[in-house]
Amino acid sequence: MRWEGNRESENIEDRRGNAGGYGGMLGGRSIGLGTVAIALVASYFLGVSPMTVLSLLTGGSSGTSVSQQTSAQQPSASDQMTRFVSTVLADTEDTWTAIFxxxxxxxxxxRLVLFSGSTPTACGAGQSAMGPxxxxxxxxxxxxxxFYRLMQQRFNVSGEFAQAxxxxHEVxxxxxxxxxxxxxxxxARRSTSEAQGNALSVRLELQADCxxxxxAHHANRARNILEAGDVESALNAASAIGDDALQRQAQGHVVPDSFTHGTSAQRVRWFTQGIKSxxxxxxxxxxAKQL
Structure with a gap:
């Protein structure tokens, strides 16, 4: 991926090295280590977002406050990975600013927050094990x-464009x-069954993939960022984090009604839809009648 020399975003908060703790509030309720642990286990074995589990466990919603503040600092100019992330964020800023x-x-x-271990957020306590x-x-x-190291070690997914x-996706x-x-x-999820709510979450996640x-389509047209093999690496990443692939790896079988992000094939299909169109x-x- 060609990114060196492109604009870097100023919307980066570097909280690495700060003690984030778990003093967060979700829906006005404090979150303890036990609650976070339950959420992590549920997310790993059921393929459910940890933030969704935390919300269910505490009766919270997304519009929340945190009881602990964490100071931010500017990332080091010599930090290669931070420069890469900042450049990718800037590229998404330019693309979506133009589209809007x-x-x-x-x-x-x-804003993009870099952290290590844990950090408070307006959605509750964030932990590195949750992934981005x-x-x-x-x-x-x-x-x-x-997380990028985990992608390579656990899922055998590498390449800068896969990281981008x-x-x-989060953007x-x-x-x-x-x-x-x-x-x-x-x-809509609040008035539907769990299975129907999960199906809505799948569509939300697949749209983010798209x-x-x-x-990627617009960034490549404007700045020629793609190199040979880049798209394939991104598709490998999308495939590796499909619900079916993650559940099969974690428990040896899949439970489609518990899917919240989409299958590997679906994630690949919708990312491809976006980059082509x-x-x-x-x-x-x-x-969409068929995902």
Whole structure:
């Protein structure tokens, strides 16, 4: 992936080295280590987002506050991985700013938080074991960069564009939040069965995959960022983190009704849809008869 020399984003918070703790509040209720542990176990074996489990366990919602504040610092200019993440974030900013502007809207840029171990968020206590996630409550993307090492060691997925895909997917969730899609899905889930709620979550996640593809399409046209093998590495990443692949690895069998992110084939299909079309309208997973 060609990224060296491109613009870096200023919307980076570096909390690495700070003691984040677990003093967060979700829905006005404190979260303890035991609750976090339950959420992590459930997320690993059931394929459910840890933040979703935490919300269910505490009766919370996304619009929350945290009881502990963490100071941020500017990342070191010599930190290669931080520079890469900052550059990818800047690229998504440029792409989505242009797309929103074309539709007569204004793109509000998210902040990306680098942390190690744990950190408080407006969605509760964030932990590195959760993997990268987006919190609509504070419009921040959270990532422990050790996740990229895990991608390579656990899923045998490597390559800078695969790493960029992870960030672009979380930015896709931010786009959904700005468009009001996230709130509608969360509202709909409250009045449906668990299986139906999971199905809605799948469509939300697949749309974020498609939005990641839309970013890649426009970024490559504008800045020629793609090199040979880049798209394949991103598709490998999408395939590796499909619900069926993760559940099969964790428990030896799959439970489709518990899927919350989509199968490997579905994630690949929707990312491909986005990168080929470059159209936000092509990512309407909620009206799609077949995912």
């Amino acid at each position: 502007s074309q539709q007569g809207g204004t793109y509000v840029k998210p 996630f987006y919190c609509p409550g504070d419009q921040r993307i959270y990532i422990d960069l050790s 895909y992870v960030i672009a 896709g969730h931010h786009v959904q939040h700005l468009m009001g899609i996230t709130d509608k899905v969360h509202a 939005f990641a593809g839309v970013w 470059g159209q936000v309208t092509a990512c309407n997973t909620f009206d």
